[in-house]
Amino acid sequence: MFIDLSEVTQRLRRMSSEELDVSGSYQNFLQDLINEGKKTLAVEHVSVWLFDDITAPKKLINVASTQWQNDLSADEYPQLLCEEFPNYFKAIASGISIDAHNAASDPRTSEFKDGYLDVHNITTMLDTVIFKNGIPHGVVCFEGTGEQRSWQSAEIAYAEMMADCCSRRLLVNDLWSLQKQLTKMAFQDALTGLKNRRYLMDYAHREISRHIRLGQQLSVVMLDIDHFKQINDSYGHEIGDIVLKAFSQQCVQALRTEDCLCRLGGEEFIVLLPNTSVEGAVEVAERLRKNVEKNIIESGTHHIQVTVSCGVGEVNLAKPFSQSLKEADHAVYDAKAKGRNCVVVY
Numbered sequence: 001m002f003i004d005l006s007e008v009t010q011r012l013r014r015m016s017s018e019e020l021d022v023s024g025s026y027q028n029f030l031q032d033l034i035n036e037g038k039k040t041l042a043v044e045h046v047s048v049w050l051f052d053d054i055t056a057p058k059k060l061i062n063v064a065s066t067q068w069q070n071d072l073s074a075d076e077y078p079q080l081l082c083e084e085f086p087n088y089f090k091a092i093a094s095g096i097s098i099d100a101h102n103a104a105s106d107p108r109t110s111e112f113k114d115g116y117l118d119v120h121n122i123t124t125m126l127d128t129v130i131f132k133n134g135i136p137h138g139v140v141c142f143e144g145t146g147e148q149r150s151w152q153s154a155e156i157a158y159a160e161m162m163a164d165c166c167s168r169r170l171l172v173n174d175l176w177s178l179q180k181q182l183t184k185m186a187f188q189d190a191l192t193g194l195k196n197r198r199y200l201m202d203y204a205h206r207e208i209s210r211h212i213r214l215g216q217q218l219s220v221v222m223l224d225i226d227h228f229k230q231i232n233d234s235y236g237h238e239i240g241d242i243v244l245k246a247f248s249q250q251c252v253q254a255l256r257t258e259d260c261l262c263r264l265g266g267e268e269f270i271v272l273l274p275n276t277s278v279e280g281a282v283e284v285a286e287r288l289r290k291n292v293e294k295n296i297i298e299s300g301t302h303h304i305q306v307t308v309s310c311g312v313g314e315v316n317l318a319k320p321f322s323q324s325l326k327e328a329d330h331a332v333y334d335a336k337a338k339g340r341n342c343v344v345v346y
Helices: 005-020 026-041 086-093 110-117 153-186 197-214 228-235 237-254 278-294 321-337
Strands: 045-051 059-065 079-081 098-100 122-132 135-145 219-225 260-265 268-273 296-299 302-305 308-314 343-345
Touching (some): 086 098, 086 110, 122 153, 197 260, 219 228, 219 237, 228 237, 237 260, 237 278, 268 278, 278 343
Antiparallel strands (some): 260 268, 296 302
16 A cells, blocks of 8 residues: 555644644544545554553553544543553553564554454454553554555655644643643642632622623622631641631531632632622521521531621622622621621621
8 A cells, every 4th residue: 555645644734733622622623633644544443552551550541532533432432451461561661663564463453453453353453552751641543454565664754644633632621621620720729629718709800790791790708717726725726727618518508509619718708699689698698597507517426516707788889899798708807706607797
């Protein structure tokens, strides 16, 4: 088979430009890639396999295949165990492409003869290694039926370019996942799992702009756990942390999905209520207050009842959100002065 390497390389380059498009899934990119490879090399089947663990691999997992076209769930992916195919895995670990013109007799692939090659009439294989940080991480497998085939240098080069495309896309996918994880950590309170003050300020800015456009009301509820210092002094900071986490979950359960609950710090929390009037916000605050008061927090032999003071008001869309925070904080102070466990509107 003759391959015009310059022509197929151009097609592959255009396809590989999608490697940096993180809006699509790694799986879909692989599927497009192997369909192109199947057509270009005129083989029966192309598949992508990845090691379960790059440092101590025990199996290969078939993550993409021209035979099943993404209609399998991850727990249904076919697998190959290293211990059952030692010669094949050793060949992959070497990092050198497997160009088995006679797959049944080639020592690198003959282990598949009875259980796979003969069953599916596979006569020839070309497997190229996917690297991750210079270490073999998987393989792109091209399988042909019919006459045995001597793989040409241009075909091997093309197959290796496909493996490199998989490798780069895998790296991009990992970097994108890491970026999402770091972003989540930057905007999340480590103790309670709620969003933090940094997220709140960014979210409030967006919501204020949206509510101005829609002509809707945006309200806020600030919550401060009553006598929290006494809890820490009486039971210790470990129990105090348990109280904070339990309080957070109690509030989450009493709020709508669209409401934004954040931890400002210490025992202070805030809820931003989209498309909600002050009257509606007071109802939310009372629901939160009653829900917290009636739920006893248990930890070992300790049974702790907490109450919360709330400051409620409408966000002034014409002023910075920090102004509304300050006013809500003053309302909380007034609630404390009135005996705590109550709601005050600013």
